[in-house]
Structure formats: structure tokens, C-alpha cells
Amino acid sequence: MNALLIQFAVSAVAVALMVALAAWGTRGRARPALDEATARRWLADEFPGRAIDGLWLASDGKGAIAKSGDDALVLSRMGVGYAARRVAWVKAEAATVKDGRVRIPLADVAAPRAVLAMAAWPPKEFSA
Amino acid sequence: MKTIDPVTLATPFFILTVILEIVLARFGKLKATYETSDTAVSLTMGLISSLAGLLTAGASFAAAMWIYQHRLFTIPMTAVWAWIAVFLLEDLTYYWFHRLSHERRFWWAAHVNHHSSQHYNLSTALRQTWTGGLAGTWALWLPLSLIGFPPAMVAIQKGVSLVYQYWIHTEAIRRLPKPFEAVLNTPSHHRVHHARNPRYLDSNYAGILIVWDRMFGTFQPELDEEACRYGLVHNLGTFNIVRVAFHEWIGIVQDIVRQPRHILGWLFGPPGWSPDGSRDTSASLKAQWAARQGAPPTVPAKDAV
Numbered sequence: 001m002n003a004l005l006i007q008f009a010v011s012a013v014a015v016a017l018m019v020a021l022a023a024w025g026t027r028g029r030a031r032p033a034l035d036e037a038t039a040r041r042w043l044a045d046e047f048p049g050r051a052i053d054g055l056w057l058a059s060d061g062k063g064a065i066a067k068s069g070d071d072a073l074v075l076s077r078m079g080v081g082y083a084a085r086r087v088a089w090v091k092a093e094a095a096t097v098k099d100g101r102v103r104i105p106l107a108d109v110a111a112p113r114a115v116l117a118m119a120a121w122p123p124k125e126f127s128a
Numbered sequence: 129m130k131t132i133d134p135v136t137l138a139t140p141f142f143i144l145t146v147i148l149e150i151v152l153a154r155f156g157k158l159k160a161t162y163e164t165s166d167t168a169v170s171l172t173m174g175l176i177s178s179l180a181g182l183l184t185a186g187a188s189f190a191a192a193m194w195i196y197q198h199r200l201f202t203i204p205m206t207a208v209w210a211w212i213a214v215f216l217l218e219d220l221t222y223y224w225f226h227r228l229s230h231e232r233r234f235w236w237a238a239h240v241n242h243h244s245s246q247h248y249n250l251s252t253a254l255r256q257t258w259t260g261g262l263a264g265t266w267a268l269w270l271p272l273s274l275i276g277f278p279p280a281m282v283a284i285q286k287g288v289s290l291v292y293q294y295w296i297h298t299e300a301i302r303r304l305p306k307p308f309e310a311v312l313n314t315p316s317h318h319r320v321h322h323a324r325n326p327r328y329l330d331s332n333y334a335g336i337l338i339v340w341d342r343m344f345g346t347f348q349p350e351l352d353e354e355a356c357r358y359g360l361v362h363n364l365g366t367f368n369i370v371r372v373a374f375h376e377w378i379g380i381v382q383d384i385v386r387q388p389r390h391i392l393g394w395l396f397g398p399p400g401w402s403p404d405g406s407r408d409t410s411a412s413l414k415a416q417w418a419a420r421q422g423a424p425p426t427v428p429a430k431d432a433v
Contacts, residue, residue, distance in 0.1 A: 007136070008179065014143045015171040018251070021147060022167035025154040048420060076365055079163050081246045081357075083365030109382070110375040111365025 033061020034082075039075060046084035047073050056123055058116040065092060065104070065116065074104055076114035083111045093122040131280040134287030142294060146171075146250045149300065153249075158300040160249045165367040167251045172369055173241060174254030184261025192270060192279035201276035211285075214277050215336075218269070218285040222335035225268045227346065230330055230410075236399045237376035238263035244372055246359040248322050253297035258373045289335045293318070313338045316350045323356035324363075326417035329410040361400070361413065 034042075034057060043052060043066055054067040062077040072092030075082040085106045095104040102121040104114045153160035203210045229239035238259040245252045260266075272282045296318040304314050313334040321332040331348035334341050341347035350356065364372060376399075383394040383402075390403045400409035408416075 008175070011139065011175055011178070015168075015175050018143065018146050018150070018171055019164060019168045021150045022162040022251075023164040025150040025162050026164060048416065078363060078365055079166050079246050079367075080161065081359070081363060083363045085362070085365070106365065108362075108365070109371060109378045110360075110362065112371075114365065 039064040060117040063116040074114045097121050134291045138291045149250050170251040170255035174256050177256035180258040188266040192273045195270050196273040199276040203276040205281050214285045219336050223340040226333040233399045234395045240376045241372050248358045253294045292336050319356045320348050320350045322358050324359050326413045
């Protein structure tokens with residue numbers, strides 16, 4: 001039992017070391033803000049065949065919301081890529097805004113919500 | 129009986145090579161992308177997985193010992209032919225275990241976390257399940273003990289397979305010489321297995337020998353014209369390790385509670401199965417991809433931020 005605990009403790013220290021090293025290894029790596037062309041490519045890839053009626057980029061470049069028929073297609077930065085989810089537009093439209101960030105519940109335990117910096121939400125042209 | 133654990137023996141090698149990959153990538157000497165949160169999740173999953181495995185290790189080993197007492201033959205651990213045989217049969221068992229873990233949701237729930245990183249590096253190899261023992265897939269190896277392979281021998285070979293599969297989780301090695309690519313599971317073959325591109329889904333289940341995929345029709349070579357994009361069909365939106373470990377199990381429970389009469393489908397259908405077909409399975413995604421050929425290209429890897 002002691003040997004097991006020692007092995008676990010040493011492994012935990014090694015994990016901490018490797019995570020610190022990964023932080024050092026990626027220091028200074030810039031992540032470009034999401035622009036419209038890239039957002040559209042991601043949307044086309046994640047939701048192939050879906051027409052985009054409107055697209056709003058997060059002001060910090062960390063995501064986007066697109067309207068596609070009765071659905072909202074949400075991109076939210078996750079590491080090097082984006083978590084993409086589809087929710088009903090009415091739910092996205094009704095999402096709460098706090099401190100300049102819209103919080104969209106995604107009803108998915110693997111991606112519970114998207115929090116995106118939006119100057120204004122919902123967009124006037126699509127407001128009910 | 130005193131036995132050896134290849135995984136424990138290889139742990140220093142795991143640590144040193146992850147460090148080496150990070151450092152060499154930092155200086156541009158090899159291809160590898162690391163991200164702090166992702167690495168933390170992968171390595172912590174691995175660390176806790178070693179503890180979680182202890183919960184069921186006793187039961188699974190006891191079951192193997194009981195089966196072994198009713199064995200058909202007695203196979204000596206000292207014979208070379210016996211090691212060759214257990215190598216082949218264990219690897220075949222691994223292929224079917226792995227295929228089951230991808231093609232049926234109950235077992236996918238235990239395996240999904242291994243595929244949940246958007247990166248493909250040596251730390252990804254260590255992103256191991258916490259619930260594999262509870263999912264009971266260890267039972268697939270029991271027939272080897274029934275045949276007559278000592279459980280310790282099977283355990284050692286399982287460890288050898290796990291250690292082998294570690295080093296293939298890298299982008300640093302592009303292709304091995306053709307004879308190796310033809311027979312062995314290689315970094316190239318396993319990159320395809322970890323890719324979320326529709327054409328690459330549900331392929332290359334091999335442990336050590338890729339020949340099983342070639343035999344059973346699940347082999348897919350890595351194509352120069354289509355770079356692998358890693359992760360899940362629906363990538364995680366969180367680095368919360370508890371969600372990483374349990375999200376698919378929770379999803380199953382939520383689906384069953386909502387539609388209990390479809391419990392068998394929710395449990396044992398392919399991942400993405402739904403009664404009304406409103407969700408996508410690997411098969412439907414592949415079919416949609418095939419139908420779209422000629423459509424605009426997918427997101428180039430360079431667009432990944």
C-alpha cells in the first residue's frame with residue numbers, strides 16, 4: 001500500500017511538472033481572433049449544407065453565433081478549435097446578457113453553455 | 129505468483145518522452161501541439177485512471193483465475209510458442225474490444241474520453257478511461273484463460289499492448305517504411321483512428337497489428353489530401369475533468385429518463401443513435417460525407433487557431 005501511495009505521489013508530481021512544461025512550451029503562442037471567413041468555414045464544416053441567414057462574431061474573437069432557419073449555430077472557442085452546437089434560435093435569442101457577454105445554454109453536459117462577448121444581443125434585425 | 133507490469137515499468141519512459149516531445153516541439157524540432165489545459169486533463173485522466181483500475185482489477189483477475197481453473201488446456205508460460213500465441217490472440221481480442229468500444233454506446237461511454245482531446249500527442253495516449261473496468265470489457269479476455277493461458281500471461285501481454293500503443297500517439301513520426309505500415313499499427317494509422325473527419329470515423333481499431341483491420345474491413349489509410357482533425361464529432365466545450373470522464377454516461381441516463389421505452393437502443397445502439405434518427409451516427413455522417421463529394425472543402429488544418 002505504501003509503495004502504491006509513493007508511486008501515485010511521484011506520478012502526481014510528474015504530471016504537475018509536465019503540465020508546467022506544456023505551459024512553458026506554448027507560452028507566447030498567439031491565437032488569431034475568429035474572423036468571418038474562418039467562422040463560415042468552421043460552420044460549413046460542422047454543419048454541412050446549412051444556409052447561414054446571419055452571422056455575429058464575438059467581439060473578443062472567441063466565437064460566433066449564426067442563424068440558420070429556426071436554429072442558432074454556436075461556435076465557442078475550445079482550446080485550439082471550437083465547440084460547435086446547434087440550439088433553437090428562440091432559445092439563443094432569449095439568452096441572458098451580463099457584463100457584455102451573452103450566455104447561451106447549450107443543453108449538453110459536454111458543452112453546458114457558450115459565453116460569448118457580444119456588444120448587443122439579440123440582433124435587432126432578427127428580434128421577435 | 130510474481131509477475132511484471134509492463135505499464136508500471138514503462139511509466140518513466142512515458143514521462144521522459146512527453147517531456148522530450150514538449151521541449152523539441154517548443155524549439156521547432158518536431159511536429160507536436162500541446163496546450164496547457166488539454167495536457168492537464170489528459171495526464172490527470174491517466175493518473176486517476178490508474179487508481180480507478182484498481183477498483184475492478186481484483187474482480188477481473190479473480191474471474192480470470194476461476195475460469196483458468198476450468199481451462200481446456202494447460203499452456204506453459206515458459207514456451208516461446210505460447211507467447212507468440214498469446215500475442216496474436218490478445219491482439220485479436222483487443223481489436224474486437226476496441227471496435228465494440230466505438231460501435232456500441234455503452235462501451236463508447238467508457239472509451240470516449242480517450243478521444244476527447246483536439247490534440248494528438250503523447251499526452252493524449254495517457255488520457256485513459258476511469259470507467260472501463262465498470263463497463264466490463266475485461267470479460268472479453270476471459271476466453272484466453274479458458275483456453276489455458278495463465279491469467280498472469282494474459283495480463284502481461286495486455287500491458288505490452290498498452291505500452292506499444294503509447295508511442296503511436298504522435299504527429300512527430302509521419303510514416304514508417306512500408307513493410308511496417310503494412311503489418312503494424314503505426315502513428316499514421318492511429319492518427320486516422322483519432323480523427324473526426326467523417327471519412328476517417330470508425331476505422332483502424334488495431335492494437336499492435338493493423339492486419340486485423342485489413343482482415344475485417346475497417347482499415348483506412350491516412351491520406352495526404354485530407355489532414356486529420358482530432359477530437360470528437362461534437363467536441364467538448366469544457367476542460368472540466370468530471371464532465372470529460374462522465375459526459376457520455378450522463379447523456380445515456382438523460383436519454384433513458386426521457387424515453388425509457390428505448391432503453392436498449394440508448395444503451396446498445398451505435399453512438400449517435402436516436403429513435404427518430406434525428407442524431408448522427410458514424411455511419412450516417414460517412415454517408416452524408418460521401419453524398420457531398422464535390423462540395424466545398426472542409427476546414428483546412430491551418431485554420432485551426
